[in-house]
Amino acid sequence: MLKELLNPNPANFNILVSKLSDVLVTSLEEPLGYAINWARVWSLWPVHLETACCSVEFGAASSPRYDVERFGILEAFGSLRQCDLIVVQGTVTRKMAPRLRMVYDQMPEPKYVIAMGACAITGGLYLDSYNVLPGCDGIVPVDVYVPGCPPRPETLIQGTFLLQEKIKRSKIK
Amino acid sequence: MSTLEEKIDEAKNLSMQIVKDSEEDRLMTLSVGPQHPGSGHFRFVIKIDGDYIVYVDPDPGYVHRGHEKMCEYRNFFQNIPHLERPVIHDSCNITYSYSLAIEDLIGITVPRRGQFIRAIASELNRLVYTEYWLAIYGIFLGHSTMFMWPAGDRELIIDLLERLTGHRVTHAFNIPGGVRNDMPYNFKEKCLTQVNYFEKRLKEYEHIFYNNPLLRQRTEGVGVLSKEDAIKLGVTGSVLRASGVPYDIRKVEPYDVYDEIDFNVQYMKTCDSFARAYVPYLDMIESCHIIRQLLDKIPESGDVREKLLSNVKGPPGESFKRIESGRGALSYHIVSDGTSRAYRVKMSVGSFRNLLALPFLLVGSKLGDMPPIYWSLNYWPVEADR
Amino acid sequence: MDNQIESSPGKNSIYISHDILKSLFEKYNTKIKIVYDKRNRSKIMVEPENLVETAIFLRDHYGFDHAESASGTDYPKDDKIEINYHLGSYSNQDLLPYILVLSTKINRNDPKSNSLINIFPSVEYHERETYEMLGVYFIGHPRNERFLLPEDWADIPPLRKDFRIKGR
Numbered sequence: 001m002l003k004e005l006l007n008p009n010p011a012n013f014n015i016l017v018s019k020l021s022d023v024l025v026t027s028l029e030e031p032l033g034y035a036i037n038w039a040r041v042w043s044l045w046p047v048h049l050e051t052a053c054c055s056v057e058f059g060a061a062s063s064p065r066y067d068v069e070r071f072g073i074l075e076a077f078g079s080l081r082q083c084d085l086i087v088v089q090g091t092v093t094r095k096m097a098p099r100l101r102m103v104y105d106q107m108p109e110p111k112y113v114i115a116m117g118a119c120a121i122t123g124g125l126y127l128d129s130y131n132v133l134p135g136c137d138g139i140v141p142v143d144v145y146v147p148g149c150p151p152r153p154e155t156l157i158q159g160t161f162l163l164q165e166k167i168k169r170s171k172i173k
Numbered sequence: 174m175s176t177l178e179e180k181i182d183e184a185k186n187l188s189m190q191i192v193k194d195s196e197e198d199r200l201m202t203l204s205v206g207p208q209h210p211g212s213g214h215f216r217f218v219i220k221i222d223g224d225y226i227v228y229v230d231p232d233p234g235y236v237h238r239g240h241e242k243m244c245e246y247r248n249f250f251q252n253i254p255h256l257e258r259p260v261i262h263d264s265c266n267i268t269y270s271y272s273l274a275i276e277d278l279i280g281i282t283v284p285r286r287g288q289f290i291r292a293i294a295s296e297l298n299r300l301v302y303t304e305y306w307l308a309i310y311g312i313f314l315g316h317s318t319m320f321m322w323p324a325g326d327r328e329l330i331i332d333l334l335e336r337l338t339g340h341r342v343t344h345a346f347n348i349p350g351g352v353r354n355d356m357p358y359n360f361k362e363k364c365l366t367q368v369n370y371f372e373k374r375l376k377e378y379e380h381i382f383y384n385n386p387l388l389r390q391r392t393e394g395v396g397v398l399s400k401e402d403a404i405k406l407g408v409t410g411s412v413l414r415a416s417g418v419p420y421d422i423r424k425v426e427p428y429d430v431y432d433e434i435d436f437n438v439q440y441m442k443t444c445d446s447f448a449r450a451y452v453p454y455l456d457m458i459e460s461c462h463i464i465r466q467l468l469d470k471i472p473e474s475g476d477v478r479e480k481l482l483s484n485v486k487g488p489p490g491e492s493f494k495r496i497e498s499g500r501g502a503l504s505y506h507i508v509s510d511g512t513s514r515a516y517r518v519k520m521s522v523g524s525f526r527n528l529l530a531l532p533f534l535l536v537g538s539k540l541g542d543m544p545p546i547y548w549s550l551n552y553w554p555v556e557a558d559r
Numbered sequence: 560m561d562n563q564i565e566s567s568p569g570k571n572s573i574y575i576s577h578d579i580l581k582s583l584f585e586k587y588n589t590k591i592k593i594v595y596d597k598r599n600r601s602k603i604m605v606e607p608e609n610l611v612e613t614a615i616f617l618r619d620h621y622g623f624d625h626a627e628s629a630s631g632t633d634y635p636k637d638d639k640i641e642i643n644y645h646l647g648s649y650s651n652q653d654l655l656p657y658i659l660v661l662s663t664k665i666n667r668n669d670p671k672s673n674s675l676i677n678i679f680p681s682v683e684y685h686e687r688e689t690y691e692m693l694g695v696y697f698i699g700h701p702r703n704e705r706f707l708l709p710e711d712w713a714d715i716p717p718l719r720k721d722f723r724i725k726g727r
Contacts, residue, residue: 018454049208052236053261053555056305056342063308080208095709096207096214096235103208125255128246128724129239130717131709150342151260196654242717242724255666407625407681418649424561426599426656447570476698493600493645495627506645507634521628521685529684 004054016143033172039163040110042072044085044164049103052090054117055148061153062069068157084111085163090150091119091126092136112167118149175215188396200227203275207235211544215554217531224539227461237558244518247484248484249275251517252518253345259522259556261342263302264499267520269337273428274494274505275349278487286475288429293364294337294346295496296460300371302328302499303453307382310450313544319382327372329367336360347484351478361468371483372461375454383451393444396534396546399444408530410501410523411456411551414440415448422497434466449549453499484513500524500551524557572590579621579659585618595664602660607672614644614678617659622651627658629685631693633682639664640695642672644682665695665698674699692718 037140050058061068062075073085086104104111115136118124123134143166146159199222206216214235220228223331240259244252256271257264269291276283304327311319317385328477331341337355339345346353398408403416413420418441423431439455443446487509495504501523527550534546581590581603591613605613617623627645628659634641644661646652650720665672673684674697689695690703694716697703705712 047208048210050214052214053258055214056262059305059308060324060341061330062320063328064321065325065328091238091239093235093709095237096188099207101236125258126238126243129243130714130722130724131237131239135551152341219594236708237707239717239724242722278647298594403622405680407627407679413649418653420649490603493660504627504645506628506630506643517630517632519630521630525684526681529681 004035009076014022018027020024020166022126027076035081035094036172037168040084041115041167044071044073044112044160044163045083046073046075046085046087047080047083047103047107048075049097049100051088051092051100052117052119054119057153058087058089058156061156067154068153068155068160071157071160074123080107081142083107085114086111087116087141088112088136088140088142090117092139093131094133095131097133097139100136101139108123112144113140113142114144114163116146116148116151118147119141121145121147174286177389178328195251197417199223202311205543206475211532212547213554215349215557218545219535221540224541226535226538226540226543229535231528231531233528233554234439234557235558236555240559241518241520244515246514247513248513249349249487250483250484252515253348255343255469256520258345260302260499260522260553263499264343265291265298265346266496267503268345269295269419270494270496270498270503270505272347272349273496274492274507275487277406278490278507278509279349279481279485279492280488281350281427281479283429283479284349285430286472287477287479289467289471290352290356290477291347291462292430293471294334294344294352296464296467297330297334297341298459299460299499301327301334303457304330306453306499306548306553310363310548311423313548316382316385316388316389321383324376326371333360333364335368336363340477342481343425346462348478350481351476353478355477358400361471368464372458375461377540383454389447390543391542392450392549395542396449396538396549397444400532402480403530403532406529408501408550410497410499411452412449412501412527412530412549414438415452416444417442422495422502426495428494428496430470431468433470434463436463436466446545449551450545478539486511486513487515498523500553500556501527520559521554522559524554525551527552528557568576572604579617581614584708594660599656600658600660602662604664605664607663607665610661611673611678613661613676614646614675617646617661618678621648622654623648623659624650624678624679625681626685629675629682629689631689631695631718633667633720634692635667637664638703640665640667640670640693642695644675644679646679670695672697676700692716694719 010132040129060066080103092100115121120127120136123132126136144163146156148155200220200221202218204216207214213260216232217229218232220227240256242553243255245499251305257268260282304323308320308323308347311317316505335341338346344522398416399416403413403418417440419438420437424438436459439452439459443453477545489509489511491508493504493506495502504521507515510516530550535543539545576702580593580596592604594604598635602696623646625647627647629644631640631642641662641664646659646661674686676699686700687702687706690697691705
């Protein structure tokens with residue numbers, strides 16, 4: 001068979017190239033995918049968008065005691081074109097909703113969403129208010145839900161671990 | 174030759190005309206919006222001419238959740254959890270004012286030990302709020318140490334509050350009638366050691382932050398609000414005290430046990446942003462003295478709460494009570510019509526009143542001076558929207 | 560006219576409040592009604608036409624210089640909306656703890672009132688919020704516009720009693 005393949009015949013040459021590329025892709029996909037996922041997991045940069053009162057506990061998570069920067073979550077105070085994580089902190093009101101969607105659309109792929117607090121999951125304490133949306137599911141696709149009112153900083157860190165597990169299992173396109 | 178001169182004159186006239194027509198085009202409109210590392214959950218539209226700000230239009234309401242309307246559908250006790258959410262880390266002060274107003278309406282008095290515990294919780298919350306405010310001031314100025322040190326130091330006080338009430342923030346501790354539960358058995362000694370250590374840490378802030386030449390250069394002489402303007406605009410809290418008016422509700426109209434405590438009202442006469450950044454720091458040191466006196470004078474035992482029915486009916490009438498919170502005067506105007514639900518609850522918060530000074534101060538200043546002026550007004554956007 | 564005065568050991572503001580209320584009565588006689596007079600708090604009710612005059616008198620003679628809060632209450636049964644201004648003073652040392660509530664009742668079907676912005680500049684944002692929450696138009700206020708509600712709000716003003724929130 002090898003003798004046939006090495007024959008400079010156009011049909012056989014195509015078969016040789018396709019078999020080589022298959023071998024290349026299957027051998028490199030796993031370690032390359034692993035490397036890319038490893039890089040994404042340990043450098044999630046959140047956008048600086050505070051939606052409501054849970055932002056105080058997010059600020060406390062960046063404080064020296066519950067240091068969230070050791071997991072790579074650094075609040076990049078630049079533009080939002082460099083970020084890949086958006087944390088919806090708290091109640092989403094009807095006035096803030098279009099802006100949230102605009103910010104989500106402007107971020108480059110791949111992007112992840114964490115819904116933090118009871119108000120971001122289902123509307124929470126403010127379900128019957130006239131200006132509050134019942135959860136942010138209708139606006140942005142959520143990856144991880146972190147319950148609590150407000151959730152403790154350790155709960156938020158556990159939420160990011162769940163997100164990291166999810167990213168590690170995803171395939172690279 | 175003459176035609177050439179004529180042509181030059183004509184060209185000069187034309188170019189002057191073009192410059193005049195495009196005077197309006199020189200202004201640039203910026204929207205400092207809700208997604209901005211320098212604005213919080215608040216938006217304001219500014220028009221700038223080169224480097225100077227010409228027009229400011231604030232646009233609050235991104236966190237407007239309708240607290241006043243929700244109060245009309247719940248009875249007096251059910252209002253406490255959602256009324257403390259405007260400022261979640263200073264929650265003992267908002268519910269303090271509400272409880273005082275309800276007690277004034279119904280006509281009961283809180284037992285003495287309960288009054289002392291309320292005052293201790295209120296002062297501890299004032300410390301926690303001011304530390305977070307200093308931390309965010311550091312972010313706005315780009316000084317990351319000024320974010321890390323206060324954010325780390327406030328965890329000491331949050332530990333104490335967690336011991337007392339059960340939660341880090343949003344304590345739901347003050348209820349109409351007193352406080353929810355008594356202090357744990359060795360809280361007094363623990364509180365004293367933590368507050369003493371905290372005060373030693375506060376003394377270091379003066380060297381590192383307030384004597385820093387960069388901070389001084391950015392905030393001294395910037396955003397001057399004179400005494401007459403401050404009174405006319407009706408600002409309150411530390412902004413008023415930094416403009417030379419020594420007005421503190423704990424001294425002017427003492428509520429609960431504040432008439433037995435001896436403390437000074439801190440104020441400064443230079444009316445710029447540096448004074449507005451320094452007065453809350455002096456207030457924090459005073460709070461430490463107040464906490465020590467309160468722990469000294471608290472009675473050894475007693476009730477902490479006057480029990481009321483959970484759907485108590487309020488007699489027809491009105492009441493208006495105010496306290497001094499971290500941002501300024503916080504007052505409640507409650508109208509009741511004889512049922513167990515309030516007819517109308519109106520909160521007047523310090524942030525909303527201080528917002529009026531923002532367009533007044535920003536017009537005419539440079540764009541780079543915007544973060545120091547804006548955050549020094551002690552404005553918390555979630556509270557102003559209610 | 561009903562005054563219930565609580566007795567309290569000699570605080571200065573009690574005498575001042577008697578002073579203020581007496582002089583108001585002397586000047587305006589029957590056009591003013593005292594609703595209550597407690598320690599450090601009193602409330603007077605005037606007709607909508609006399610609101611500006613009374614405010615100017617309070618500012619010039621007694622030194623009230625700012626409003627602690629300004630809002631309204633909806634009474635659909637009497638067909639009236641009541642507007643309250645809580646006035647305080649920073650400059651007059653005798654009146655520091657004292658708050659005077661200046662209130663007036665206007666018609667609910669055509670709610671218009673004179674704005675006090677030229678007398679007390681601190682009511683600007685409070686009146687704008689009352690416009691959007693209760694629908695009261697303030698004559699003389701430069702911007703009667705939407706402030707806190709979203710831009711696409713198409714319903715009746717939220718704090719009116721016939722606006723029911725969903726599910727209740």
